[in-house]
Amino acid sequence: MPALEFAQKIKARFGDLISEPAEFRGGITLKVGDAERIAEVCRYAKNDLDFNYLVDISSVDNYGEDPRWTVVYHLRGLTHGNELRLEAGVSEEKSELPTVTTVWKTADWHEREIYDMMGIRFCGHPDLRRILMWEGYPYFPLRKDFPLAGKPSDLPGIAFSKPAPLEGGPFVTVAGGEDAIHREPRVRNPGD
Amino acid sequence: MRTETEIGYNSKIEGDVIVTRVDAALNWFRKNSVWPMPMGLACCAIELMAAGASRFDISRFGSEVMRFSPRQSDCMIVAGTVTYKMAGAVKRIYDQMPEPKWVIAMGACASTGGMYRSYAVLQGVDNIIPVDIYVSGCPPRPEAVLDALMKLQAKISTQPVLENLTAVTALRRH
Numbered sequence: 001m002p003a004l005e006f007a008q009k010i011k012a013r014f015g016d017l018i019s020e021p022a023e024f025r026g027g028i029t030l031k032v033g034d035a036e037r038i039a040e041v042c043r044y045a046k047n048d049l050d051f052n053y054l055v056d057i058s059s060v061d062n063y064g065e066d067p068r069w070t071v072v073y074h075l076r077g078l079t080h081g082n083e084l085r086l087e088a089g090v091s092e093e094k095s096e097l098p099t100v101t102t103v104w105k106t107a108d109w110h111e112r113e114i115y116d117m118m119g120i121r122f123c124g125h126p127d128l129r130r131i132l133m134w135e136g137y138p139y140f141p142l143r144k145d146f147p148l149a150g151k152p153s154d155l156p157g158i159a160f161s162k163p164a165p166l167e168g169g170p171f172v173t174v175a176g177g178e179d180a181i182h183r184e185p186r187v188r189n190p191g192d
Numbered sequence: 193m194r195t196e197t198e199i200g201y202n203s204k205i206e207g208d209v210i211v212t213r214v215d216a217a218l219n220w221f222r223k224n225s226v227w228p229m230p231m232g233l234a235c236c237a238i239e240l241m242a243a244g245a246s247r248f249d250i251s252r253f254g255s256e257v258m259r260f261s262p263r264q265s266d267c268m269i270v271a272g273t274v275t276y277k278m279a280g281a282v283k284r285i286y287d288q289m290p291e292p293k294w295v296i297a298m299g300a301c302a303s304t305g306g307m308y309r310s311y312a313v314l315q316g317v318d319n320i321i322p323v324d325i326y327v328s329g330c331p332p333r334p335e336a337v338l339d340a341l342m343k344l345q346a347k348i349s350t351q352p353v354l355e356n357l358t359a360v361t362a363l364r365r366h
Contacts, residue, residue: 171309
């Protein structure tokens with residue numbers, strides 16, 4: 001499996017910084033021990049291993065655990081067609097890691113989205129503004145402790161927001177119910 | 193304020209002359225040339241385009257002149273999900289439209305926020321601008337848009353023009 005070979009090359013180059021490659025459903029994941037060195041690992045993956053396409057950067061909120069954030073980098077090499085995931089844990093107190101815009105320019109908007117939704121900052125980013133919500137919005141809505149209905153905010157002349165009426169929701173559709181009544185969206189709270 | 197006068201014309205009796213009230217005639221002009229401002233924000237806008245295309249043909253009701261400038265439109269059709277970020281722009285465009293103006297909230301999202309009970313979506317465009325007609329559906333069929341337009345025409349034909357003008361002139365004088 002070539003993707004595993006690439007993972008082992010990264011492991012050989014950085015040693016203890018990188019965890020043993022983990023496989024899940026054919027995808028290889030490497031955990032980067034120190035988020036401060038993520039750009040360094042990415043640069044090696046791009047320049048020496050030809051992972052020339054950054055598919056996406058995503059972030060996970062492990063609410064209640066430490067480190068709270070996991071930032072996930074999805075890499076692909078267009079010449080050899082292999083994919084690789086890099087994961088880096090970031091603590092809530094720090095909530096900051098180096099940008100990889102210096103490696104792939106496309107990381108610009110991915111990192112802005114993560115900043116906007118999760119509130120993780122990327123130091124060295126050329127233009128770290130919100131990308132989906134408006135400038136001045138006080139919350140980070142994809143965090144686990146942010147309610148789905150939203151919170152009130154007001155920025156006169158730009159935008160206001162009010163909590164949405166959930167009426168006991170969220171409304172959830174269940175696939176595979178025996179008839180339409182069981183399948184249709186209804187109030188289904190987790191644990192019901 | 194309502195006016196009950198309908199425009200009526202019987203060619204056998206009236207020949208080339210139409211006898212009516214000025215109010216009714218003005219309303220007749222107005223309601224048959226409602227120029228829409230297509231505020232297309234989501235998938236409803238696709239159905240709105242279908243309403244404008246040949247199969248459904250909104251021009252049968254005099255509304256084919258979709259104006260992408262608010263200065264030249266009478267009726268804003270809010271077609272789609274209004275996010276809070278977009279709400280300011282929608283309000284501003286509505287404010288830029290000259291009077292008289294009407295609003296059709298097309299579809300579940302524009303009417304109530306629809307399925308988006310979330311932090312990002314305005315729960316009904318009537319929170320920021322007055323809505324005349326609500327259209328149900330997700331998205332509504334083009335027929336539903338045309339029905340809304342006909343209902344709006346019925347509403348326009350009952351709104352007095354001259355009384356309002358007199359009121360405005362009186363206001364200006366004072």
